[in-house]
Amino acid sequence: MPERFLGIDTSNYRTSAAVYDADSGEWCNRGSLLTVPEGAIGLRQSDALFQHTVHLHEKIEALPQGEVRAVGVSTRPRAVEGSYMPCFLAGKSVAHSAAHLLSVPLFEVSHQQGHIAAAALSAGRLDLLDSRFLAWHLSGGTSELLYVECGADGLPDCTCIGGTTDLAAGQLLDRAGALLELPFPSGAALDELALTAEPQKGFRPRVTDCRFSLSGMQNQVENKFKTEKPEDMARFALETVANAVIKATEQAKERYDVPVLCAGGVMASRVIRARMEKRFGSGVSFAEPTLSGDNAVGVAVLAARLYRKTGADGQ
Template identity: 25%
Template sequence: MKQENCYILGIESSCDDTAAAVINNGVVLATIVATQKIHEEYGGVVPELASRAHQQNIVPVVHQALRKANIDKNQLSAIAFTRGPGLMGSLLVGTSFSKSLAMGLDIPLIDVNHMQAHILAHFISAEGQTAPNFPFIALTISGGHTQIVKVTDYFEMEVLGETIDDAVGEAFDKAGKILGLPYPAGPFIDKYAQQGDPHRFSFTKPKVGPLDFSFSGLKTAVLYFVEREVAKNPNFIKENLEDVCASLQFTIVDYLMDKLKNTVKATGIKEIAIGGGVSANSGIRKALKDAERTHGWTTHIPRFEYCTDNAAMIAMVGELKYKEQRFAKHDVVAKARMKL
C-alpha cells in the first residue's frame, strides 16, 4: 500500500473524553472530541459515569471523524487505540471497540501508551508546530501525570523524574475547589491569574529530589491559607481571588521551571517539549518562551487542541508504529497503570 493512502484511525478513551481522529502522513484529516459535562457537578471524574458515557459516544464520534475525513471505514489501514494508563472502565470501552472494528475490517490493531502519545503529538504536521530534534526533554503535565522524560527516539524514552504523590493538574483542580471554582479549575485559575499580582501571596515550593515533584503539600498549604484568611475576613476569596490565583500559578510554574533547569543542567539537553492538559496554561507557555531568550533553550509547545486528551496524538503514534509494523495481537488488554 502506498504511503499517501495510509489512513490511521485513532481512538482515545482514557478518562472522560471520547475522541476519534483520522491521520494521513502526519496530517490530521479529522479530530472529534465528545466531552462529558456530567462530572462538573461532582467536582471530579466519576469512573462509572465516564465508562457509560464512552459507550454512548464512541460510535457517533468515530462516525463523525470518518465523515469529516471524507473516507470510508474500508479505506482505513489500521486502528490505533489508547491501551493505558487511565480509568479501567473507560479504557475497556475504547479497547473493546477498537479490537472489534479492526477484526471486522481485517486490518492491523495498534496499542498506544497515552503518555507516549502526549510526547509524540509534537510530530503531527500542523501549522505553527515544529517537531523537536532527538534527543529532547519532555515535560508531561496533566491531571493524572507529571513526568520529565528523556526522549532519544520515537520509542526510546526514559523517565528521569516524576511526582511522588499528586499530579500538577490535580493540584490546580483541588486548589480551585478550595477557592470555590468550577471543575476543572485549571483554566479558571489561569484566567484569573492573568489579572492578578503573582507576588501578593507566598506559597512554599515542595522540597523533594532535584528532578522529582510533589504537590500534596502545596494543596494543604493553600487549604490552610484560605481557611486562615477567611476566618479573619469572610469575603477574602471574593476580594482577593485574582491575586490568590496569580500567586498560586506563579509558584507552580516556577516549581516546574526549577525542575526543567535541573534537568538541562544534568543532561546538557536544551531541546524542551511540553505535553498534557496543563501545557495549555499561559503561565508555563510564557515561562518556556522566556527560557528560550534567557537560557538558550529550544522549546516546543503543542497547539491547544493537542494539549488535552485527544485522538490525533493516538493516531500519530499509530502511524509511527504502522511504519515499523508494531502491531498488537487481538488478545491485548487495557492497563490502568502503564509505564512508558
C-alpha cells in the same frame, strides 16, 4: 489509497477519536469532556467507562469518511508493567472491532505516548520522535518529567526522571478551581482568571533530583482563598507549579543537554508557558491548547509511524 489513520483515546477525562493524514500532516479530532457532577473533582472509573461506551460511536461518526490504513488506540496510561485503567477498555474494544471489520492493522499505544506524539505534531517537532529529548506530561492525574528516546518499536520510550512525589499539578489546580466554583477540570478557567492578576512569585517548592512535592501547597492555596482575591489565588497556584517545573527542568538539563517538549492539559496554561519560554527560549516546545489536553490525534500519529515501520503487521 490515502495515508489516513484512525486514533481512539478513552481517557479519564475525555472521549476522543481522530483521523490523521500522514502525507499532508492534517488531522481532525472529535472529542468531548466527560460529564462530572457539579462540585466534584473527578469520576469513578465505572462512570467514566459508561460515558465512553455511550458516546465513543458519536465521535467516530463525526469524523470525515474515507478509508484508513490502520487503527491506533490507547490501552493504558503508561507503557510500563502494571499500568491499567478500566476506562481504556471502551476504546480498546471498539478499535479491535473496527480493525477486524476493515481488515487493517491495529496498533496499541499508551495514553502518555499519545500525548507526547500530539505535542510533537502540534509544535511542528515530529523530528523529536526520532531523537532524544525531555518531555513534561503535566495533566490532571500525571506530573512526570520524562527522558524520551525512540524505542526499537518506533514508539517513544519514556523513562520517568522527575516530577511530583505526591499531588499531581492538575489535582492542585482542580482543587483550587473547586474552591472558586470553577468547572471541572479547572485548568483553563483558572488560567483565564490568573491572567487578570498582577504577576507574583508564588511559592518555590523544594526540588531535589528533579522531584518535588505539591501536597503542602493545597493548604497554602486554601489560605489564599480565605484572605486574597480569587484572581490572586489562581495566579499563586499557577506560579507555584511553574516554579517547580522550571527548577526540575533546570536540574534535568544539567544531565541531558536535549530539547524539552511540553505535553498535557496543565501545560496549556499561558502563565506556565510564558515562564518556561522566558527561561528556556527556543529550547522548549509546546503543544497548542487544542492538542495539549487528552486527544486521539497523537494515537493516530503513532499508528502511522508503526504502520510505516512494520507495514501490515499490527497487534
